Amino acid sequence: MEFDYQITGGDFSSAGFASSHLKKILKQLGIQPRLIKKIVIAMYEAEVNIVAHAWQGWIHVRIEPQAIRLEIQDQGPGIEDIERAMEDGYSTASEEVREMGFGAGMGLSNIKNNSDDLEITSTVNEGTELTIIKKFQ
Amino acid sequence: MQHQPIPSMTQPMSIQEIARVAGAQMLCGAHLNPAIVRAFASDLMSDVLTLETDQTLLITGLANVQAVRTAEMSDISCILFARNKKVTEDMVHVALENDMVLMQTPHSVFYTSGLLYQAGIQPIF
Incomplete structure (x- = not known):
């Protein structure tokens, strides 16, 4: 089963729409609630990252029998130092993003914590x- | 540091009881009945997204649609907005679509948290 979502940079009013849609599908598929939460949190963090930092992005979701695969791609400024961006507390987010409740430099490490x-x-x-x-188990 | 021991709650608290204790008004989802055991107070949604607990109430002063989306992703089914922050139609729409309760209180995050802590709502950390 595969899905595609397009994400617009800067559009905070729609951020989370894709993750919300995926959550409903995973529920319908009867995936364990604890796993659903980890998957959608990883996806939502990635979705917010696109809205916060990039100009536009795409998410391709592939649900396989044993695992789910999220391929996230954006057109944007890129990350200069990935290792540093993975550190808790490091962020290049704007004031506007921080006012939305994000931009604390916790997103990438939270994606890592919620994925295999x-x-x-x-x-x-x-x-x-x-x-x-x-993975589903 | 360990928090001070408080009388532990034997039963989860209903949203009606939370509204009564916190002096809150129910904005949507009054017909739902999520059981609340613990609460987290934060305006930082990135921090909310790291929580692994369930039966959790979010107390926040951040009133925007991303606060509701964050709660949706985190399986938090009840949000209490402090200081009567304006809750928009968009926020109510997302909440209703996901069976979530939204409430608001005139009290501050600090005072609201104190009232609920005293009534037996547990902290997470």
Whole structure:
């Protein structure tokens, strides 16, 4: 089962729409609530990151029998130092993003904590790609 | 540091009881009956997204649609907005779609938390 979502940078009013849709699907599929929470939190953090930092982005979701795979790609400023961006507390978020309740530099590490595998590649001034895998057991 | 021991709650608290203790007005979801055992008070949604507990009430002064979305993702089914922060139609819409209760109180986050703590609502950390 596969789904695609398009995310618009800066559009905080719609941030979370994709994650909300995925949550409903995972519920219908009867996935364990604890797993659903981890998957949608990882996806929501990624969705908020696109809205907060990028110009636009796409999320491709692939649900397989044993695992879910989220492929997240954006066009944006990219991440200069991925290792540093993974550290708790490091953030380049704007004041506007902080006023929304985010931008504390906790997102990427929270994605990692809620997934079984996280790969990040990024090119400055082009964009960032994340692959998140969460196994169903 | 350990928090001071308080009388432990034997039964989860109903949202009606929470509203009474916190002097809160129910904005939507009054017909729902989520059981609340503990609460977390924060305006930082990134911090809320790290919680692993259930039966949790969110007390916040941050009134925007992302506060409701954050609660939705975190399986938090009740939000109490402090200082009568304006709750918009968009927020109510997201809450209703996800069977969530929204309330508001004129009290501050600090005072609201104190009232609920005294009534037996547990802290998370």
